[in-house]
Amino acid sequence: MNRAEALSLVKPHLTEKRYEHTIRVLNTALTLAERYGVSKKQTELAAIFHDYAKYRPLKELKHWIETTYLPKDLLQFHHELWHGPVGSILIEFEHGIKDEEVKTAIYYHTTGRKDMTPIELIIYVADYIEPGRNFPGLDDVRNMAERDILKAAWMISRNTINFLMSKNQPIYPDTFHAYNDLTKKVY
Numbered sequence: 001m002n003r004a005e006a007l008s009l010v011k012p013h014l015t016e017k018r019y020e021h022t023i024r025v026l027n028t029a030l031t032l033a034e035r036y037g038v039s040k041k042q043t044e045l046a047a048i049f050h051d052y053a054k055y056r057p058l059k060e061l062k063h064w065i066e067t068t069y070l071p072k073d074l075l076q077f078h079h080e081l082w083h084g085p086v087g088s089i090l091i092e093f094e095h096g097i098k099d100e101e102v103k104t105a106i107y108y109h110t111t112g113r114k115d116m117t118p119i120e121l122i123i124y125v126a127d128y129i130e131p132g133r134n135f136p137g138l139d140d141v142r143n144m145a146e147r148d149i150l151k152a153a154w155m156i157s158r159n160t161i162n163f164l165m166s167k168n169q170p171i172y173p174d175t176f177h178a179y180n181d182l183t184k185k186v187y
C-alpha cells in the first residue's frame, strides 16, 4: 500500500488536528527510520495508521477487546489505552495489513513494552517528540532521539510514569515493563 492510499484510508477516521498530528508523526518517524536503518515502507505504514482507532466509539473498542485475542485486562484501565491494540486488529480486518512488525508498532505505541523492536521504538518516540507536541523536558528527548533511541524511549517512559503518578492515575503493566526493560538496557 502506498503513502497516498494509506493516508486516504486514515483521514476519514480522524479529526483535522489528529490527521495533522499523524502527518507530523510520519515525517518524524521517517527521519528516525533513516537514522536507525529501519524499513521506510514499514515505518510509513505504522506511522500513518498508529491512531487509526482513536475515534471509534468506546462501545466498539470494547467489543474488539472482548471478542479477539486482545488481553481483557485492558478493560480495567483507561480507554485511552485501547486504540493502539484495537488499531492493530482493525488494519488487518479492514485493510488486510498483516505485517506483524507494523501491527506491533501500532499495538504498543501508547504504552511500550519489554523488548520493543526497532520500529516499535521509532513509532513510540515519534508520537511523543513530533513538532506539534509540547511536554516538559521535550527538547532533551528530541536531542536524545537523534543520538540514542533507547535512551530517548527510556526518558519517555520515565516521563509518562511520572506524569501519570502525579495525577494519581493507574499505570498499565506494559508501561512499567517498558520502563524496567529500558532502564536495564541504558544503565
Ligand code: DGI
Pocket (backbone or CB within 6 Å): 051, 054, 077, 078, 080, 081, 109, 110, 111, 127, 160, 164, 169, 170, 171, 172, 173, 175
Ligand atoms: O494517541 P496520542 O494522543 O497521539 O498518544 P498516545 O497514544 O501515546 O496516548 C497518550 C496518552 O496515554 C497520554 O495521555 C498518557 C496515556 N498513557 C500512557 N500510558 C498509560 C497511559 N494512561 C494510563 N492510564 N496508564 C498508562 O499506563
Ligand code: FE
Pocket (backbone or CB within 6 Å): 050, 051, 054, 083, 084, 109, 110
Ligand atoms: Fe495514540
Ligand code: FE
Pocket (backbone or CB within 6 Å): 109, 110, 124, 127, 128
Ligand atoms: Fe505515545
Ligand code: FE
Pocket (backbone or CB within 6 Å): 021, 025, 050, 051, 127
Ligand atoms: Fe499519536
